[in-house]
Amino acid sequence: MFRSLLLVFCFSAPLISAQCGPGALYQQSSSRCLTLFRAAVDFQTAESICATLNGHLVSVHNAIDNTFVSGQAQKFIDGGAWLGAQASAPDVTNPLNWYWTDGTDFNYQNYKVGQPTQTGSTACMQLETGTSKWQTANCTTKLPFICSASASAMPTFPAVTIPSHCPSGYTWFELTDFCYKNTVQYTNFNDARSACQADGGDLASIHSLAENTFLVGFSKAGCTNKDKDWTGDVFIGLVFQNSKWQWTDGSVVDYVNWGDGEPNNMNKEWWTSLVADPHQGKYSEASRWNNVPQDDQRAFLCKIAPLH
Template sequence: MKLIIAFSFYFLANSIVAQQCSTGQIAYYSSCLLFIKTPLEFNTANSICTGFSGSLVSIHNAIDNRNVTSYVQHYTNGAFWVGAKTISQDVTNPTNWYWTDGTKFNYQNYQSFQPISQGSTSCMQVLPGTGKWSTAACSGTVLPFICELPSLIAQTCPSHCPSGYTWFAETDFCYKNFVQQSNFNDARSVCQADGGELTSIHSQNENDFLVQLSKTGLIVSDDGWVDQVWIGFIFVNQKWQWTDGTNTTYVNWGDGEPNKMQTEWWAVLNADAHQGSNTEASKWNNVGQIDERAFVCKRAALH
């Protein structure tokens, strides 16, 4: 009798989970998976998922890996994109990788002789037959992909963030990239009027998340130092500090930065690479009171 009851409960629970996902999708924890057969470059694929209010799928243990690959085997035997990316050439260091959904890169299942650097950026592909991972060039490589999307029930729940903001699970904060020419003071005023502050940054993961949130994907010309993104780091009372009052627990200055400290007392994030200074990509630079192309506001999540 206990076995019958347990089986009945299992069947009912899985039926309820299945009903949370649209036709063609499968349940994945509290989310849904959708396989898209059209081969696309990594960033384009993730943009498609973002358009569905999701992201490329993340994988955090062997069970996840088995479930995801088993699902894909119904559609293809070829490699597909998952949401892991690095902007470092040191691909063997797990801390240099991140998932596009903001979760921790805490599991890997590489095939032999992997991972291999693909240059300034590398992305992750998986073979469904073996479940093994290998790196691929983010640009120029086109693959099908899996989106991890909110379930139908989750879509009716209150959001973590106000409209236009993106939630980052690791910090439990909301962020919004404003694309408008502004100097530091004007950018900060917009953030404060919107209930937040210019963003502070306290880890490599948060930094990488903000790069993804604010970058254009274009290579900036050598003199394009007004094509950067304001953050809330300023030099006051002979020290660098965050405008939101949080402690300085992490810095990510570019080579030779900060410099010109007589006049350049404000910090920006180089979300895009510069033609002659690729090492500056994702790093910080100090500048004067000039107009930059964008700024990121940060505010508390809604709970």
């Protein structure tokens, strides 16, 4: 089998800090770690995911920070993204009726012309990544989002590690109460699954955005994959069998996160990879799933029940 090379380029050094987890951007002006998510969710779900990183949706307090946040976001997010501001009263034109979820003062705004406007029963703040301007949106709207955490508080993935809960080499994730292992090794789906089964588990099944987000952070290399053959991703346990998608561990398929236009090529692409790192020219695919043929991928994720 032809094994193509994985060609990567990483974020420039000034944006990365050893204090931030893999893939997080270091914001020097405020000593924060920023993590960008392309998956579109409502405001409260976004805030809950940020909480798993010991942080909140990002707050912005001056023009310098606004330029930095929007400049980084537009590299990965096309359109609007949640900021961490929410209105506490119907009059959205009054700054006193807004608050940041991280508890800091709402002391800076960068509204586009005609904003802010009432959006229904709730109002939250979105950033237009291309213009750096702000506008209101109903909090149930689904948008990508930006998390922020103190550099000293930002966990290095895996986010929660309690060794006594898991077999050696595995990491426990509290929200699912399962243990996971990321093995970086070029291999095909069958061999990857055999390795997981040898540990008493199986290739990872994913049942929520929170679990998907954890596994992206857990397995990403922090670089952008330039390989046109799509062999720089991470195997998970979703397979197409008996005319339907099934998890190899037998759990129910109650959540999917396919990339745009996926699954496709259903005559031969019956296996699934998690796109933990973005692909050059196809950033919208990062953190999502791609159905693939039986080619080698750069890594695979195992999942096993905890010891307790």
